[in-house]
Amino acid sequence: MFTILSAPSSPTRHRLTLNSIYITQMTQYIRYILITAITALLPAVAWAQTDLTNPYPDYNEEIFMDMDFEPNLATPKVNKQEKKAVTKYVKSVAEQFKKKYRVDLMREGEVMVVTIPTDDLFLPNDTMITRRGFQLLTPLLEPMRKPYMFKIVFALHTDDTGSEAYRENLSSARVASVYDWFMDMIDQAQLSEDIIIIPYSMASADPIDTFETRTGRRNNRRLEFYFIPGPEMIEKATKKQLKELKK
Secondary structure, rough: OOOOOOOOOOOHHHHHHHHHHHHHHHHHHHHHHHHHHHHHHHHHHHHHHHHHHHHOOOEEEEEHOOOOHHHOOOOOOOOHHHHHHHHHHHHHHHHHHOOOOOEEEEOOOEEEEEEEHHOOOOOOOOOOEEEHHHHHHHHHHHOOOOOOOOOEEEEEOOOOOOOOOHHHHHHHHHHHHHHHHHHHHHOOOOOOOOOOOEEEEEEOOOOOOOOOOHHHHHHHHEEEEEEEEOOHOOOOOOOOOOOOOOO
């Protein structure tokens, strides 16, 4: 619908004014149509860009978040032809951590497990990571710099002190503190947002020692990090491009 203007000084000017308004409004209409069309296409374009920039579309955090603990530790699977290269690489990473942490290997050497006593991370009955705790966690970021080399699963354990509800709440709150710290590292560009980190609150359900002694209870209070081969590591092993870290 055209805007009604005041009477022009001449018929010729009137016609020119109407033509100008028509052209202007048609231009605005066309611009509106183009903007609407582009806006409608943006989600598809964004999806396409994400799809193109994600080299491993099946490697999805939502899938792993829905998994139980044991299946998560078993995924992704390393095939027989990649196993030798993967285990050598994981062992070379483990060698760099064994002087500072308790380090174990599982899945026949495919997965590195780093264990930190929670007494070194938190004050008794507290859920805030201490300064020393941050110092212990920070070196673990190095193998995570390339987000598709390792999938990270961590599990926090308590002893059997207190009620079951207390232990579960303490475990969950401490897990949240550790997970939030990782999110802070992503926000600070210390880690890529593509890194997959899956947390588990175990409370006292999976002890590695007795609860009958002070030493046993201390051993059970622990935070375990599982460094599981990611798709980039497996792909490099397949292409014979995976090299061990130098000592």
